[in-house]
Amino acid sequence: MALHLVQLTNGVQRRVARVDGDGLMCLSNISSVYDLARDCVRARRSLAVYVEALEVDATLRYEPIYCGQSEWRLLPPVDVPDIPSRCIVSGTGLTHLGSAASRQAMHAVQAEAMTDSMRMFQWGLQEGNPGKGKVGIAPEWFYKGTGTLVRAHLQPLELPFYGEDGGEEAEVAGIYLIDDEGMPQRLGFTAGNEFSDHVFEKKNYLNLAGSKLRTCALGPELVVTDDFKRVPGRVSIEREGKELWSAAIDTGEEAMCHSLQNLEHHHFKFEIHRIPGDLHVHFLGAAALSFSNNVSLVDGDWMQVAFEGFGRPLRNPLRVAPPQRDRLITVRSLA
Numbered sequence: 001m002a003l004h005l006v007q008l009t010n011g012v013q014r015r016v017a018r019v020d021g022d023g024l025m026c027l028s029n030i031s032s033v034y035d036l037a038r039d040c041v042r043a044r045r046s047l048a049v050y051v052e053a054l055e056v057d058a059t060l061r062y063e064p065i066y067c068g069q070s071e072w073r074l075l076p077p078v079d080v081p082d083i084p085s086r087c088i089v090s091g092t093g094l095t096h097l098g099s100a101a102s103r104q105a106m107h108a109v110q111a112e113a114m115t116d117s118m119r120m121f122q123w124g125l126q127e128g129n130p131g132k133g134k135v136g137i138a139p140e141w142f143y144k145g146t147g148t149l150v151r152a153h154l155q156p157l158e159l160p161f162y163g164e165d166g167g168e169e170a171e172v173a174g175i176y177l178i179d180d181e182g183m184p185q186r187l188g189f190t191a192g193n194e195f196s197d198h199v200f201e202k203k204n205y206l207n208l209a210g211s212k213l214r215t216c217a218l219g220p221e222l223v224v225t226d227d228f229k230r231v232p233g234r235v236s237i238e239r240e241g242k243e244l245w246s247a248a249i250d251t252g253e254e255a256m257c258h259s260l261q262n263l264e265h266h267h268f269k270f271e272i273h274r275i276p277g278d279l280h281v282h283f284l285g286a287a288a289l290s291f292s293n294n295v296s297l298v299d300g301d302w303m304q305v306a307f308e309g310f311g312r313p314l315r316n317p318l319r320v321a322p323p324q325r326d327r328l329i330t331v332r333s334l335a
Helices: 033-043 047-052 062-066 100-107 116-127 198-203 205-211 260-268
Strands: 003-009 014-020 023-027 056-061 087-093 140-146 157-159 170-178 184-193 216-224 231-239 242-251 279-283 302-307 314-320
Touching: 003 033, 003 047, 014 056, 023 062, 033 047, 033 170, 033 184, 047 216, 056 062, 087 260, 140 205, 170 231, 170 242, 170 260, 170 302, 184 260, 184 279, 184 302, 184 314, 198 205, 216 314, 260 279
Parallel strands: 087 279, 157 314
Antiparallel strands: 003 014, 003 216, 014 023, 023 056, 087 140, 170 184, 170 279, 184 216, 231 242, 231 302, 302 314
């Protein structure tokens, strides 16, 4: 059984707890997974073994916290306390065997046209899984932002007034800490809702970069494991208490054209991604979108992402910012 960790706060103090059924076993003198991981790396011990040796000084019931009925609330399962800019959020697209068709339909002018997106997907099929110890072709890569845009379970994902759409993207994210020698250390994986502006992206695939600069959600649990072979799940949209749309999702290396090794290599080959002390959240791609079925989310809709073996589902409402006139952002010159 893999170790599951959560972060939580009551507004006064932060705690890290390991999940044990409906119990949250609070680790003594540990206030963040980030600090826990740094201590673990410096001690040269696995995270699971390190946590097992720590004392538990309190037990909390998970259910009322998960449902938002407690003074305690869940935080994202990992962050950099007080310095969110040290958490880099990024991702890869066109990684899943079922993801290319919707992208092709989104961007093709004619049904028979071979888009750049489909070409990149085909390259991934051919050279994305080169075998252990070998370098394959680079995947599509995007920057999403920093830790300032990461939201926790139950927190709203915001559609800004200048956005054209806010749609869920159910994914697994890898979580990485750069150690003191500049080497990436994988803590584990967590469920995520990468959340994007698909209407803006559909206008032109070159809008992909801008469509990703939105909030996203992680959690509620960090799963400390190396197992990423097959991770089935389900994503759903609820409106006014009823399910509006749902789809089965399948992720993990068996459902992908790129190996995890190849995705990690092409992210961390850049020196700027290996700065000691930085935290990386890297989304590993989506395979099912409600947008592909012509679902347009509205204010108050709930998005749910659930993966087998990842603990309780991640749930977030959509909040649409009030309309306002597009105001010019001016730059002040110091010349």
